[in-house]
Amino acid sequence: MKAVVYRGNGRIALEERPRPEIIDEKDAIIQVTLTTICSSDIHIRHGAVPRAVPGVILGHEFVGRVVETGSAVKKVKPGERVAVNVETFCGECYFCRRGFVNNCTDENGGWALGCRIDGGQAEYVRIPFADNGLTVIPDHVTDEQALFNGDILSTGYWAAKIGEIKPADTVAVIGAGPTGLCTMLCARLYTPAKIIAIDTDEYRLRLAKEKGLADMILVPGRDDPEEVIRKVTDGRGADTVFEVAGGGDTFQTAWKIARPNAVVVVVAMYEEPQTIPLPDMYGKNLVFKTGGVDGSFCQEIMDLTACGKLDTEFLITHRCSLEEIMEAYDVFENRKDHVIKYAVKIRG
Numbered sequence: 001m002k003a004v005v006y007r008g009n010g011r012i013a014l015e016e017r018p019r020p021e022i023i024d025e026k027d028a029i030i031q032v033t034l035t036t037i038c039s040s041d042i043h044i045r046h047g048a049v050p051r052a053v054p055g056v057i058l059g060h061e062f063v064g065r066v067v068e069t070g071s072a073v074k075k076v077k078p079g080e081r082v083a084v085n086v087e088t089f090c091g092e093c094y095f096c097r098r099g100f101v102n103n104c105t106d107e108n109g110g111w112a113l114g115c116r117i118d119g120g121q122a123e124y125v126r127i128p129f130a131d132n133g134l135t136v137i138p139d140h141v142t143d144e145q146a147l148f149n150g151d152i153l154s155t156g157y158w159a160a161k162i163g164e165i166k167p168a169d170t171v172a173v174i175g176a177g178p179t180g181l182c183t184m185l186c187a188r189l190y191t192p193a194k195i196i197a198i199d200t201d202e203y204r205l206r207l208a209k210e211k212g213l214a215d216m217i218l219v220p221g222r223d224d225p226e227e228v229i230r231k232v233t234d235g236r237g238a239d240t241v242f243e244v245a246g247g248g249d250t251f252q253t254a255w256k257i258a259r260p261n262a263v264v265v266v267v268a269m270y271e272e273p274q275t276i277p278l279p280d281m282y283g284k285n286l287v288f289k290t291g292g293v294d295g296s297f298c299q300e301i302m303d304l305t306a307c308g309k310l311d312t313e314f315l316i317t318h319r320c321s322l323e324e325i326m327e328a329y330d331v332f333e334n335r336k337d338h339v340i341k342y343a344v345k346i347r348g
Contacts, residue, residue, distance in 0.1 A: 002322055003122035008054035012045055014326055017057065020118065020126035025072035028130030030082065032346045034143040035062035035120050037325070037332045038151060039177065040269065044115065045333075048271040052115045059121030060086045060114035061151035063143050064346075066134070067124070075131040083149035083302065084120060085133040087295045088112050099296045101132075111292060121325065123346055135298040138306045144343055148182065148312045149301050155293040156182030157301050159267045162289050163240040165190035172196045172229060172238035172257055173214070175245030176204035178315055178341050179267060183242050184213035185310060196238065198225050198253070199245070203338045211314055220253070229257045238262060246270050255281055266290040315341045322346050 003017040020029060038061050044052040063083045066076050076082060088108050089101035102110050108128045113119040118126065127133050137146045156179060165171060169192045173184050176199035184195055197214035199205050205217040216232070218225045229238055237259030243250055246268030252275075254264050264286055304310040317340045320328050328342050 001123035003057040003118070004059065004325055006044055006052060006054060006056050006058050008047075010046055012058065012326075012329065014323070017118075017122065019124050022068060022070050023126070024128060025070040026129050026131065027070045028066055028073055028076060028127045028134060029068040030064040030084065030120070030125050030127055030134075031067045032062050032064040032120050032123060032125055033081075034064075034147055035059050035322075035344045035346060036147060036342050037121075037329060037344070039179070041114070041329075042333050043269055043271065046271075048269075049115060056115065057118035057122050057125070058114045059119035059125075060111065061148065062120035062125075063137065063146050063149075064120070064125070069130060073130045076134050076136060081137040081143070082134040083137055083146045083298065084113070084125075084127060085135070085295045085298050086111060086113065086151040086154060086293065088117075088128045088133050090129055091132045100294055101296055102292045102294045121322070121344070123322070135302050137302070141302070141306055142313075144316055145305055145311070145313050146302070147343060148178075148315065148341070149305065150295060150298055151293075152179045152182045153186075153301055153310065153312055154295040154298060155179050155267060155291075156184075156186040157297050158293045158295070159183050159242055159244075159265050160186035160190060161297070163187065163242060163265050164263045165192050165240050167191045168193040169239035170194045170196065170229070170233050171240045171242070172198060172225075173242045173244060174198045174250050174254055175243070175268065176201060176208050176214075177244070180242070180244035181208060181213060181315060181340070182312060183244055183267060184208060185312065187242070188213065189304075189309070192239075194232070196229060196232075201335070204340070207314075207340070225253060226256050233259065236260075240265065243268050248272070252277075255284070255286060258284070258286055260284045261286070263287045263289060316343045317341065319343045319345065
């Protein structure tokens, strides 16, 4: 089968690989129908994810059809369409029992797919702990509507849930990329009075405004986010801040625009260490919450998608086949042609 393989030292390649097989009774084999490229794949490519294994098949955000299950798999069966959770988790360890599945202690636990074990930018993939990591897609939900269920939409949903948003709050989201847009979408579920989107990409900001995800958009350099947010909150600052950009100075922006006693959720994956200037923020009494995502809510997300409360199909700006994915990587990484997300077709 064809697959995108991480070769280390900034190299990826489309190669022929053997079709995976069941190796544990809790496994399932998925025939991938639609996959995508994530910014985390770019981080892996450039060596910013130390746990990533050279030779691994990339991809952790995809949907497909079950073709085979191990003897212990009970919740899914061959023929069913499924969305795949970015995380694999045993469901039984200390962390899993408390919902912290990102910290699953199994050797294949947490974010393993497309990082430490073969992922879904391929024609077939093996999913460990299939009963935990697969969500059945209702018949009326398309593959494109379900594509982001297990990763960026799960991330936005998790971030909004831990952000402690109250009705009529002011929420600021730094970063209007795919995950930032999903965070805004999910923050809307908590009925804040105002969502303020901050980014240097005006196209993405306009998209956030047009889709009703943001009420106000700010461009650093053109606008002063700290000054504007204080002005529209009677001098207080934002009640909840989501840092989804991971830029050189975006962490500093996040704590500066937060009001005293606010919650700052760090969703971004940084490539460089960040500085916490405790003397400067003394007295703000901020609560910081950090990633990665605990993908425990995929069924809730699928239910909300099925009833029309969550719709991420607008994120798909580009489409291609698996054979064209190398060009898609270039477009995605370099943000060409106003790309937001790719839908990479594998099979019908």
